[in-house]
Amino acid sequence: MRFKPHFEKIRFIFGAIVVVTISGCFQIFGSGPATFIKKSFNPSKTKQAILFWKGGNATSGNSLQVSIKGAGDDLDKAEVGNVFTVDDDHGKARLNPKAIRLIWKSDRQLNIEYDVNLRTFIQLKRFNDDTIVYRTFKPVIPANHMD
Structure with a gap:
């Protein structure tokens, strides 16, 4: 027993x-919570593009992501970028606020300019009734530069 x-x-x-x-x-x-970096409103202030940082985990690295939302909508901690997601491509680029620029050319066209060294995962050209145009730029300070 x-x-x-x-x-x-x-x-x-x-x-x-x-x-x-x-x-x-x-x-x-x-993945970690979404951390707000910056936002840009369209000319009529009815929509916003939000750039945020998403922490990585054991299987993925940190990333920068962009979502288009209504002007009054807040960034949710569980947010996932609905139009653009990039990472640093194993240290080839820096994940900082200067790596991505959000520029509304009209109420329905968002231009996203980003560091040419970023590795792209999501890059939508249309989201609902918005057109998204992408352009790359070379960073002033390379990623391997010591601060």
Whole structure:
């Protein structure tokens, strides 16, 4: 009869290990919260383009992302860029506010200028009724420059 209590203890410990392991995976594979960098409103102030930083995790690096939203909409902490997403391509570029420029040319055309060294993952040319035009530029200070 001593076997049963010992078995229950082992089963409890095993279950606790499984729960801790699974909950840890969500922290490892989930990306960090969206951190606001800057925004630009269209001329009539009905829409905004928001540039934000998204922290990486064990499987992906940090990224800069752009979303087009209504003028009164806030950046959600779980936001994912709906028009443009880039990373530093393993240190070839800098992820900073100067790496991406948001310029509305009209109420329906957003120009996104970005560091030529950034690696692009998402680059939509249309979003709802908006047209997005992309241009690259060479940074003034290279990514490998020591501050």
